[in-house]
Amino acid sequence: MLTKSDYKIYLESPIHLWALKHGKYNHIEDEYEKHLKEQGYEVEKLAQQYALKYISPKCNFQKIYQTDDLYSRADIEYKDDIYEVKSSTKIKQEDKDDISFQYYVAKNIGSIDRIFIIYLNKEYIKGENLDLKELFVVKDFTEIAKDNLEKTEINVSHALNVINKANIDELSSCYKPSTCPCKELCHPNLPEYSIYDIPRISKKNINELLRLRITDIKNIPSNFELPERQKLQVECTKKEKIIIDKERIEKDLDGIEYPIYFLDYETYSWAIPQYKGHKVYEDVVFQFSIHVKKTPNSNLVHYEFLSKKKLDPMEEVIEDLKSVIKEEGSIIVWNKSLEKGCNESMARVYPKHEQFFLNLNRRIYDIGDIFKYQMYVDPKFKGSWSIKNVLPVISPDLSYFKLDIHKGDEAMTNWYKMTHDDMDMKQREEIYKNLLKYCELDTFAMYRIWEYLNEIII
Numbered sequence: 195m196l197t198k199s200d201y202k203i204y205l206e207s208p209i210h211l212w213a214l215k216h217g218k219y220n221h222i223e224d225e226y227e228k229h230l231k232e233q234g235y236e237v238e239k240l241a242q243q244y245a246l247k248y249i250s251p252k253c254n255f256q257k258i259y260q261t262d263d264l265y266s267r268a269d270i271e272y273k274d275d276i277y278e279v280k281s282s283t284k285i286k287q288e289d290k291d292d293i294s295f296q297y298y299v300a301k302n303i304g305s306i307d308r309i310f311i312i313y314l315n316k317e318y319i320k321g322e323n324l325d326l327k328e329l330f331v332v333k334d335f336t337e338i339a340k341d342n343l344e345k346t347e348i349n350v351s352h353a354l355n356v357i358n359k360a361n362i363d364e365l366s367s368c369y370k371p372s373t374c375p376c377k378e379l380c381h382p383n384l385p386e387y388s389i390y391d392i393p394r395i396s397k398k399n400i401n402e403l404l405r406l407r408i409t410d411i412k413n414i415p416s417n418f419e420l421p422e423r424q425k426l427q428v429e430c431t432k433k434e435k436i437i438i439d440k441e442r443i444e445k446d447l448d449g450i451e452y453p454i455y456f457l458d459y460e461t462y463s464w465a466i467p468q469y470k471g472h473k474v475y476e477d478v479v480f481q482f483s484i485h486v487k488k489t490p491n492s493n494l495v496h497y498e499f500l501s502k503k504k505l506d507p508m509e510e511v512i513e514d515l516k517s518v519i520k521e522e523g524s525i526i527v528w529n530k531s532l533e534k535g536c537n538e539s540m541a542r543v544y545p546k547h548e549q550f551f552l553n554l555n556r557r558i559y560d561i562g563d564i565f566k567y568q569m570y571v572d573p574k575f576k577g578s579w580s581i582k583n584v585l586p587v588i589s590p591d592l593s594y595f596k597l598d599i600h601k602g603d604e605a606m607t608n609w610y611k612m613t614h615d616d617m618d619m620k621q622r623e624e625i626y627k628n629l630l631k632y633c634e635l636d637t638f639a640m641y642r643i644w645e646y647l648n649e650i651i652i
C-alpha cells in the first residue's frame with residue numbers, strides 16, 4: 195500500500211521509501227518538528243471552521259480515498275471538491291506533488307471534481323480578533339493536478355516497484371546527505387570530511403568525483419574545476435592550513451565604533467498570529483542578550499531579558515532594550531537578517547518606537563560576514579560559517595554542546611514550554627536558566643571572536 199506520506203517520502207528519495215518499507219528508516223522527530231506539526235494541527239482546525247463558514251456547513255473532513263494499492267485522506271471535501279490545508283504562506287513543489295497524488299487517487303475511484311489548497315495569507319495582520327476570511331487564501335490547483343497526472347502515474351508505479359524491491363540496487367542516493375534517515379544504505383563509509391561538506395557543490399561535480407571514486411575532500415585533485423570559494427575550502431583543507439586575509443578583515447572591522455553592543459535575539463513564530471498587530475509567522479522576540487564594551491579599556495558588561503509571560507513579550511523586550519542601547523555605537527550581530535527583520539517587525543507593531551529601531555538597523559554590523567565571505571577560513575569549519583562551528587575552533591574553551599539548549603529551535607520550543615505548559619516551579623526555573631545561558635553564549639561568543647580577530651590583525 196502506498197499512502198500520501200509514503201509518496202512524499204518517495205519524492206524525497208526512492209531510497210527513503212525503500213528504507214521505510216524495510217524497517218531501515220531511522221528518523222526520530224525532534225522537538226522542533228513536533229512543534230511545527232502542532233502548529234499544522236492548529237491551522238487545520240481553523241481551516242475546518244473556515245470551510246464550514248465560507249464553503250458549506252456540510253463539508254466532510256478527513257475523507258478517505260482508497261484503491262487496491264493507494265491510500266489518501268482529504269483534509270476537507272465538499273461535493274467532490276477537495277481542499278488540502280497547508281500551514282505555509284507559499285505553495286512549494288512538494289505541496290503541488292501532494293495534491294497531484296491526492297487528485298490521482300480520487301480520479302482513480304471517479305470522485306473528484308476540483309482540488310484546492312487552503313493556505314496562510316502572509317499579508318494578514320491580526321486585529322482585535324482573528325478574521326478567518328482574511329487569514330486564509332484558497333487557490334484552485336485542478337489544472338496543475340491534471341497536468342501532473344501522467345507524471346504522477348509514472349512516479350506511483352515506480353514507487354510501488356521500489357516497495358517490492360529486495361534491495362536498493364539501481365536506486366541512487368541524493369546529493370545532499372544531511373539529516374540522513376538511512377545513511378548506512380547510501381554512504382556506509384562516508385569519510386568524516388566528505389565532498390558533500392562543500393556548500394552548494396553541483397550535482398555535475400559530485401557525479402564527476404564519484405566517477406573518479408573520490409568522496410574524501412582531501413583527495414580532490416588540485417586541478418579539479420571548482421568555483422573560487424569551494425576551491426579555497428578544498429585547498430585549505432588539503433594543506434591543513436588556516437587562510438586569513440588580514441587586510442580585508444582590518445578594513446571590515448574598521449567601521450566599528452564604541453560603545454559596541456553585541457546583540458542577539460531569540461524568537462518564537464506562530465503560524466496563527468497570537469497578538470494584535472502581528473503577522474502570520476511573525477518572529478516574536480521573547481529574549482535578548484547584550485554584551486557591551488563601552489570603551490577600549492572598559493570591562494565587558496552583560497545585560498539580558500527573558501519574558502516569562504504568555505502575553506506579547508515584545509513590549510517588555512523593547513522597554514529593556516531601550517534602557518540598554520543608547521544613540522551611539524555599533525551593534526554587532528551574527529547573520530543580520532534575523533535581528534534586522536525583528537527590529538523592522540517591532541517598529542511596525544509598535545510604531546512609537548520606530549525611530550529607535552530604524553536607528554538600530556543603521557548601526558548593525560554582521561561579524562559573521564568575515565567567515566561567510568572567507569576572509570578567515572579554517573579547515574575545521576568544514577565549509578560552514580555558523581557561529582556554532584566557528585566558535586569552538588577559535589575559542590576551544592567555549593562550546594554550545596556543553597549547554598542543555600544549544601540551538602535556536604530548541605530555545606524556541608523550550609520557551610514555549612516554559613510559558614505555556616503546566617510544570618512545577620523547579621522545572622520552569624531550570625528552563626529559564628538554560629535559556630539565559632544559551633543566549634548569553636551567543637553574544638559572548640561574538641565578543642570573543644571580535645577580540646580574537648582584532649588581536650590577529652595587529
Ligand code: SF4
Nearest residue numbers: 207368371374376380
Ligand atoms: S544520502 Fe542521506 S539524505 Fe540522501 S538519499 Fe541517502 S539517506 Fe537520504
